[in-house]
Amino acid sequence: MVASEQFGDVFAQLPADSFDKNCPTRPVMAQVTGRWGALIIAALVPGPMRFSGLHRHIGGISQKMLSQYLKSVVRYGLVERLVEPTVPPQVTYSLTPLGRSLAQQLCALLSWFHANTPALEAAQQRYDAADSPAR
């Protein structure tokens, strides 16, 4: 076999049915790997946060999208929504154990991108330069 050696058990567990078009993980994947899913989960790693806090912390997200993604992750049991019955309503979001376990994977992924940005950018420039120098 070709490359298994370098992967240890990660490769061994590669779920073959992920490629099935009816794989039940597809909808969840779609949310988490959606534009904001990963960032929302990651933003909650340091600790619970309020709606406005998230809105401020995650650059470029709109209220609508934040609200929508939050509803999803709460529904999937990844995030817990806590409402404090004060006069100006205070809603706190925090990771559930399940969400925290997912967050580990996502943080690893974000870190990978962070660490490899130089390599990725270099590859793009090489590609663009070789392809169409005059375009």
Added chain:
Amino acid sequence: MVASEQFGDVFAQLPADSFDKNCPTRPVMAQVTGRWGALIIAALVPGPMRFSGLHRHIGGISQKMLSQYLKSVVRYGLVERLVEPTVPPQVTYSLTPLGRSLAQQLCALLSWFHANTPALEAAQQRYDAADSPAR
């Protein structure tokens, strides 16, 4: 601090600028976390594959999307495109070292979803049942 203990160094490396709206990783993230990005990378883990092989292996993808995503990942230096100058052209795609390193993260993520599907589905049912039983 709240939860850092459980994360070891993964949390410590949480790149704060991932939340910046101008973070250069956003476009790459968008591709990789797009609908087909992760699956394409993951599909190449076991070994090199041809265009038609990928098309067959990844359930539900169209030629157009496969072609488009492949171009992206090649551009980012994650996948190598090898053309054999035979009469019916044979093009083989394989992971670069960079791509293989990313694949580890993605496989871990796919495995996580695979392993936690029961918990996710249970959470959904609990949520839907509590929310609107009569809808």
Added chain:
DNA sequence: CTGTATCCTCGGCGATACTG
């Protein structure tokens, strides 16, 4: 403060047909 409702735009994506 924490959302929800509405409108609108843009581009992801699929289907189909065609080329080298």
Added chain:
DNA sequence: CAGTATCGCCGAGGATACAG
């Protein structure tokens, strides 16, 4: 076999206004 070209749909996502 390995794509590219073209069309059209539909839903993600943003802006704004409004509600509890």
